[in-house]
């Protein structure tokens with residue numbers, strides 16, 4: 320058993336000779352850059368990093384880690400705020416070099432490896448006028464996002480990312496490579512769609528693609544903060560009055576001049592004239608300071624939020640789902656927002672009013688189908704010395720908001736599992752939790768995959 324970094328070096332030759340990819344120890348060039356993740360609060364030092372070149376490397380790394388009793392983490396895009404893809408003194412199975420994308424325009428499908436980020440898939444697919452439901456920030460990993468559920472600008476029209484997942488290849492804890500789909504290993508395929516990080520290492524995703532763009536109607540309307548309450552109330556109705564082609568988020572953000580603003584951002588993927596009619600109520604509401612809605616390429620729409628979420632900042636998140644967005648919840652947000660300690664902090668209300676709600680809450684592991692609003696408190700700042708101020712503001716806002724929400728949380732919004740605690744993880748899986756513990760006992764009885772929002776195997 321490997322207990323220290325020195326012990327680990329004894330076994331290096333063994334693993335190095337069995338993989339096509341790269342093995343990195345703390346003494347290798349490339350080690351430090353390989354351990355950078357999106358959230359700069361996360362600064363962890365694995366004993367070994369295996370940068371896999373394919374499924375065979377994943378199997379070899381997993382077997383090696385298990386034989387030597389190394390704690391294991393799995394890295395896709397490295398974007399989770401919790402940083403659960405990387406651990407101290409363990410083995411990080413790093414999939415970030417596995418970047419193959421194969422789009423088939425005839426069948427409207429795409430095969431995607433787990434190191435791909437959304438900007439890369441969008442670019443490949445848009446060459447054929449296609450896209451699937453993906454994250455709104457280009458450098459977010461396809462893997463982690465999909466395995467937790469997945470929401471984006473196409474959600475109201477095409478459902479969650481998991482609703483567009485046709486199949487996945489997964490290396491299970493015992494080192495087998497299983498093909499999963501509705502017909503093959505359907506129980507595992509069910510679990511992968513919403514709780515996937517707990518069940519194995521996905522080495523390939525197959526997605527259903529849709530004709531999108533190349534031009535969509537996107538952008539946002541910006542309002543002054545004194546209209547916050549009115550804009551949020553308007554937004555909660557507008558969302559449900561609009562056609563499913565329209566996905567819209569409301570947010571409080573700070574402009575480049577340091578002034579806070581309320582934004583309603585939209586993406587209409589469909590006929591542009593119909594889109595113009597759909598966004599007209601928003602454009603004629605209140606007294607906006609800017610109307611930035613215009614036809615643009617889908618890739619430009621996908622870039623809008625990317626610039627606002629760079630690598631290198633400190634980040635701390637809280638989030639809460641709700642069936643309704645009550646006046647009381649809006650009041651709490653309106654009270655706290657002006658006191659946000661950092662200009663990078665954003666409060667987002669992501670609405671889910673379209674086809675994703677038509678799927679049963681037990682059809683996939685993602686359970687919160689009927690929660691229409693995801694309120695995300697995304698605190699971000701530069702100087703580590705400002706952590707306490709930013710974290711305590713976020714925690715207080717969350718505590719005061721919770722009584723006005725109907726409960727539940729999107730697993731991909733959970734922060735550090737130790738802090739979030741068992742109850743929040745259960746809240747992420749709701750009524751599906753018990754079934755997930757039984758499947759965990761079937762596919763990962765020793766809880767090898769536990770560097771995540773962990774589901775413990777049923778006894």
Ligand SMILES: Cc1cc2nc3c(=O)[nH]c(=O)nc-3n(C[C@H](O)[C@H](O)[C@H](O)COP(=O)(O)OP(=O)(O)OC[C@H]3O[C@@H](n4cnc5c(N)ncnc54)[C@H](O)[C@@H]3O)c2cc1C
Pocket residue numbers: 357392393394395396397398399400402403404414433453454455456458459460461462463464465466467468469470471515516517519520521522628731732770771772
């Ligand atoms: C700026 C920003 C914007 C975001 N925008 C959206 C959005 O628009 N929509 C949305 O739904 N979510 C969004 N998210 C949340 C996002 O879905 C999660 O952060 C997700 O975990 C990112 O996946 P990743 O592969 O990049 O992360 P990682 O940190 O690499 O992985 C996250 C978890 O998944 C596991 N994992 C990764 N790859 C695999 C694999 N191949 N097999 C098994 N387990 C694996 C990891 O072990 C880890 O536990 C956003 C996050 C950020 C930080």
